[in-house]
Amino acid sequence: MLTVHHLGKSQSERIVWLCEELRIPYTLQTYTRRADNMxxxxxxxxxxxxxxxxxxxDGEVLLAESGAIMDYVIARHGGGRLALPPDHADYPHYLYWLHFANGSLQPAMGRRMMIGRLQLPPEHPMRAMMEERLDRQLRLLDARVAAVPWLAGEDFTAADIMMGFPLTTMRYFAPLDLGPYAGILAYLQRIAARPGYQRAMAKGDPGMPLLLT
Known part of the structure; x- marks a missing residue:
């Protein structure tokens, strides 16, 4: 039996959401962050x-990393659903955005968070560089989801599940004003309307206010 080991307020919400979207059987084992250091x-x-x-x-399998788990679950339990095949016209878009969340957006948000904790002044060149880099990434994402309903195009895919965490729950740790990005805000409302997302968050983080605006 597939067991998802989920830490509250963490990237593992992606895997709970994936399983709910695929409607596959799984066991959810939840863990609470330590009070002294989170x-x-x-x-x-x-x-x-x-x-x-x-x-x-999953039986004898023990696997970490949300992207790797996403591929594994889709291939082993999802019959390939929520991934686009290589011959699909939107396959390059799917691949790019599937990896964008962990490869670009989250690192940029993390660096910005650390610079903020160092209390560098606004005029510090490193701070300005990180702010500009993150804004470029958000503007790229904003333009994409303003042009198409989902990251890969017309189809909701695992790329959207990967992107959900940095735009929502990660902002508990790395506050980010999404007000300037109307396309992203509308995209988050499309995510919020999905029954699979609603079920996942209710099971994995019950009672947690969802940062969808």
Whole structure:
């Protein structure tokens, strides 16, 4: 049986959401962050050497990294659903945006968060550079989702599931004003309307206000 090991307020919400969209059977094992430092509790850290979520177990399989888990679950349990095949016209878009969240947007948000914690003055060149880089990425994303309903085009895919976390829950840790990006705000409302997303968040993080505006 596929088990999703989910840490509250973390990237593992993606895997819960994926399973709900695919409507596949799975067991949800939830963990609570430590009160003293907001990191993973010992029982989750003992599960996998990386010591963080997401992690899945599936029989003898133990796998971490949300992108890798996404591919695994789609291939092994989802019959290829929510991924586009290589011969699909929108396959390049699917690939690009599938990897954009963890490859570009989240690192930029993380660097901005760390610079903020260092309390660098607004005029510091490093701070200005990070702000400009993040804005470029958000403007690119904003233009994409203003032009098409979903990142790959007309079809909702795993790329949208990957993108959801940095635009929503990650903002608990890295506050970000999305007011200037009307396309992204409209995109988040499309995500919020999906029953699979609603079920996933209710199961994985019940009672947590969702940052969808």
């Amino acid at each position: 990191l993973s509790p010992p029982e989750l850290r003992a599960l996998h050497p990386i010591g963080s979520a997401p992690v899945i177990t």
